[in-house]
Amino acid sequence: MGFARATGLIRLCGLCVTAGVLLAAMLFPVFGGVGLASNRATDTVNEMSGELAKADPPMVTTILDKDGGxxxxxxxxxxxxxxxxxxxxxxxAAIVAVEDKRFYEHHGVDWHGIARAAAKAGVEDQATEGASTLTQQYVKNYLAYVVGDADQDAYAQATAHTVARKLREARIALQLEQRESKDEILTGYLNVVPFGNKTYGVAAAARTYFNTTPDKLTVPQAALLAGLVNRPSALNPGKSPEEALARRNMVIDRMRENGAFGNPADASARQIAEDYKKAPLGVVSPLSVPASDCVGIGEGAKDGFFCRYVEEYLAKAGLPTDQLKRGGYTIRTTLDRHATDVAKQAAESQVPKTTKGIANVMSIVEPGTDKHRVRALVANRDYGNNASAGQTSYDLPAQMIPFGAGSIHKIFTSAAALEQGHRISDILPTPYLYTSSVFKGGGSSCPSAGYGEHWYCLHNASPNYPPQMTLQDALATSPNSGFVWLEEKVGVPAAVDMAVRLGMRSLATTKDPERTGKTIADAVKSENRASFTLGPTPTNVLELSNVAATLMSGGVWCPPTPIEQVLDRNGKPVPIREQGCQQVLSTPIANSLVVGLSKDDQGPGTSAAAAAAAGWNRPVMAKTGTTQEYKSAGFLAATPQLAGAVLTFADGSAPRPICDTDPPSLCGEGNIYGGKVPARTWYQTMNTLLAGQPVLPLPPVDPRYQ
Structure with missing residues (x-):
C-alpha cells in the first residue's frame, strides 16, 4: 500500500473518531471545549445565530447632504x-439546487462527503472544497467575510485548504442547525455570500447585475446569481459571458432535477427548463455598482472634496475610514448642495478646469457660536484620478497648500495689536521703503546689521501709498511697510499664536517646509521671521474661511465641522469626538477688527474693483493677499450669514507666476492679486447665495478700539 493512500486511510479513521466527538458535542455540551476548532471559531458560534448574525456583516455607509440627498x-x-x-x-430554489440539494433533509453536515474529502486530502495533502452543505458554506463565508473582514488571521483560517477548517465548519454548522431554522440559515447565507464585483449578498447582487430587487428575480436571473457563488471571478458575466451562460443553464437544469418546475421526469418540466435557458443573460451594462469611495459617485466631481474631508474629520473624531466602510452608518453632513453648485460654477468661470497649472479653490463656512458648519468645498478641478481631465484626488480645499495666503496674514498682526491695546484708528507709518531695526534676515541689498547679518528690509507693492494711514485704512489698502512696523510692536510670536487661535490650526501641527524639524508655528517664532505678516507660509483654504467665521462669530472659534449627525446601522446616534467651541478673542476686539476690515470693498480698497463689477451692495469684512512671486493669491471675506476664502495658486509640477489674463495663465513675471481672480470668485458666489436674504449690518466697533 502506498504511503499517500495509507495516510489517507489514517486520516479517514481519524475523521470517523472526530465525527463521533462532534456528535457528542451536540448531545453533551460538556464536550464542546474539545480542541477541534480555534477559540476564535468557538466564540463565533453564538455570533452566527439569531439577530446578531444578521447585524454583523459589513454594510455600506451612506453620506448625505444637509437636506438628505x-x-x-x-x-x-x-x-x-x-x-x-x-x-x-x-x-x-436556485441556490439550494446547485449548492446543496439535500439542504432541507440533513442536519448541517454531509458526513459521507467529508469522508471523501479527507480521503482525497490523504492523496493530495490538502482538503477539497466539495461536500460542504449550505450551512457549512454559510459558516465559511461568515468567518471569511464577516469575522475575517477585520481580522486577517480569521480570514486565513476560514479559507485554508485543510481538514481542520472542514471540521471547524462542521462543528459550528451542527450547532447552528440546532439554533436556527433552515430558512434563517438560508437567508443568512444569501446575505453574506460574495457574488463578485465587490458585491455581497443577494440584494446587492440583484441590483448590481439586473438593477432589480431580490423579490423580483426571474428564474434565469436567479440561476445566474446562484451560479456565480461557485466562482464569482471566473464566471463574471461581464468578462466571461459564455462561461456565465453555461453555468446559469446548468443551474436551471439542477433546478428542474430538484423539482422546481414540477415532476423532473415530465416533458413539461423539461420544456420549461429549456425555455428558461433560451433567455439572454440580461445583465445591465455597465454593472449597477455604486462607487465605493469619494471618487465617481453621483455629484462626485463637485462633492468629492467635501466627502474626503468628511472621511478625514471622522477619522480624527474616532471613526476611521476602515470602520466606516464596514459599519453601515448614515452620516448627515452640513454640505449645502446649492452653495456647492454656485461656488463650483464661480471657481470654474474664473479659472476653467482645463487651465493647465492653475487651481482656484474655495471653501464656505457658516459663522455661529455653537458650530461652524462647512457648507461647500470646491475647486475648478474635479475630484478624481484622471489628471489629464483636470481632476485631482488631493483634497485641495481642506489640506495644506504649499503656497501662502499673502497679506491676509496681516489680520493676525492686527488682532494681536488690538489685544495689546492698539486701536483701528491708530496711525501706522507706511513709507514705500522700510528697513526694520528689530528683524534680521534680509538679503544682500538690505543694510548690514553687523557680523555678516542684514536688517530686514522691504517695499510696498506701489510707491503711491501715503506716508502714513490708520490701521483700518491700511487693512483696506495693504501697505507692507506698515504691518512690518506693527509686527515689531506686537512681536512675531504674538502674531503667530493669534493666527493659530483664530483658526490656522495646521500651522501648529504641520512641519516647516524649510526642514527645521519644527512645526511652521514654532519655526517662525523661534527664527523671529518678520515675513510672517506678509503670509509666505503654506496655508489651508478651509482654515482661512474659519478665521473669517471666528471673527464674524464674536471671536468664538469652533472646529469647521462637516457633520450634523452620525447614526449606526440600527438608527441610533453615534457620538463623535469633536472639539468644543472656544472664545479665542474677546467679542469687543473681534467686532472691532471686523469693522477694521470693512473698507476693502470700497474706495481704494484692494477688492473694490471686483466688488463693483459684481454689483456688491452688502457690508462685508474682507482682506486680500498675494505672495511675492505671484504664485498664489487669496481672498478672505465674510458677511454675518456666510464666511469664505478663495486661493488661486500654481498647482503644476513646475509652478510659475500667474498672470491675470483671460483665462488666467502661467507666465514669467506674474500680475495676479487677491483682488482679482480670488475676489471675483468670492463676490460672484456670495452675490448668488445671499440673493433674497436680508442685508445685515456688521457688528458695531467697541469705542475702546476706535
Missing amino acids: LVAYLYDQYRIPVSSAQISNTMK
Whole structure:
C-alpha cells in the first residue's frame, strides 16, 4: 500500500473518531471545549445565530447632504441586508439546487462527503472544497467575510485548504442547525455570500447585475446569481459571458432535477427548463455598482472634496475610514448642495478646469457660536484620478497648500495689536521703503546689521501709498511697510499664536517646509521671521474661511465641522469626538477688527474693483493677499450669514507666476492679486447665495478700539 493512500486511510479513521466527538458535542455540551476548532471559531458560534448574525456583516455607509440627498457610499463590501420575505422563492430554489440539494433533509453536515474529502486530502495533502452543505458554506463565508473582514488571521483560517477548517465548519454548522431554522440559515447565507464585483449578498447582487430587487428575480436571473457563488471571478458575466451562460443553464437544469418546475421526469418540466435557458443573460451594462469611495459617485466631481474631508474629520473624531466602510452608518453632513453648485460654477468661470497649472479653490463656512458648519468645498478641478481631465484626488480645499495666503496674514498682526491695546484708528507709518531695526534676515541689498547679518528690509507693492494711514485704512489698502512696523510692536510670536487661535490650526501641527524639524508655528517664532505678516507660509483654504467665521462669530472659534449627525446601522446616534467651541478673542476686539476690515470693498480698497463689477451692495469684512512671486493669491471675506476664502495658486509640477489674463495663465513675471481672480470668485458666489436674504449690518466697533 502506498504511503499517500495509507495516510489517507489514517486520516479517514481519524475523521470517523472526530465525527463521533462532534456528535457528542451536540448531545453533551460538556464536550464542546474539545480542541477541534480555534477559540476564535468557538466564540463565533453564538455570533452566527439569531439577530446578531444578521447585524454583523459589513454594510455600506451612506453620506448625505444637509437636506438628505446622497453624497457618497463608503464600503468594502457592497451589501444590502434583506429578510427572508424579501427574497424570492425562485432564488432560494436556485441556490439550494446547485449548492446543496439535500439542504432541507440533513442536519448541517454531509458526513459521507467529508469522508471523501479527507480521503482525497490523504492523496493530495490538502482538503477539497466539495461536500460542504449550505450551512457549512454559510459558516465559511461568515468567518471569511464577516469575522475575517477585520481580522486577517480569521480570514486565513476560514479559507485554508485543510481538514481542520472542514471540521471547524462542521462543528459550528451542527450547532447552528440546532439554533436556527433552515430558512434563517438560508437567508443568512444569501446575505453574506460574495457574488463578485465587490458585491455581497443577494440584494446587492440583484441590483448590481439586473438593477432589480431580490423579490423580483426571474428564474434565469436567479440561476445566474446562484451560479456565480461557485466562482464569482471566473464566471463574471461581464468578462466571461459564455462561461456565465453555461453555468446559469446548468443551474436551471439542477433546478428542474430538484423539482422546481414540477415532476423532473415530465416533458413539461423539461420544456420549461429549456425555455428558461433560451433567455439572454440580461445583465445591465455597465454593472449597477455604486462607487465605493469619494471618487465617481453621483455629484462626485463637485462633492468629492467635501466627502474626503468628511472621511478625514471622522477619522480624527474616532471613526476611521476602515470602520466606516464596514459599519453601515448614515452620516448627515452640513454640505449645502446649492452653495456647492454656485461656488463650483464661480471657481470654474474664473479659472476653467482645463487651465493647465492653475487651481482656484474655495471653501464656505457658516459663522455661529455653537458650530461652524462647512457648507461647500470646491475647486475648478474635479475630484478624481484622471489628471489629464483636470481632476485631482488631493483634497485641495481642506489640506495644506504649499503656497501662502499673502497679506491676509496681516489680520493676525492686527488682532494681536488690538489685544495689546492698539486701536483701528491708530496711525501706522507706511513709507514705500522700510528697513526694520528689530528683524534680521534680509538679503544682500538690505543694510548690514553687523557680523555678516542684514536688517530686514522691504517695499510696498506701489510707491503711491501715503506716508502714513490708520490701521483700518491700511487693512483696506495693504501697505507692507506698515504691518512690518506693527509686527515689531506686537512681536512675531504674538502674531503667530493669534493666527493659530483664530483658526490656522495646521500651522501648529504641520512641519516647516524649510526642514527645521519644527512645526511652521514654532519655526517662525523661534527664527523671529518678520515675513510672517506678509503670509509666505503654506496655508489651508478651509482654515482661512474659519478665521473669517471666528471673527464674524464674536471671536468664538469652533472646529469647521462637516457633520450634523452620525447614526449606526440600527438608527441610533453615534457620538463623535469633536472639539468644543472656544472664545479665542474677546467679542469687543473681534467686532472691532471686523469693522477694521470693512473698507476693502470700497474706495481704494484692494477688492473694490471686483466688488463693483459684481454689483456688491452688502457690508462685508474682507482682506486680500498675494505672495511675492505671484504664485498664489487669496481672498478672505465674510458677511454675518456666510464666511469664505478663495486661493488661486500654481498647482503644476513646475509652478510659475500667474498672470491675470483671460483665462488666467502661467507666465514669467506674474500680475495676479487677491483682488482679482480670488475676489471675483468670492463676490460672484456670495452675490448668488445671499440673493433674497436680508442685508445685515456688521457688528458695531467697541469705542475702546476706535
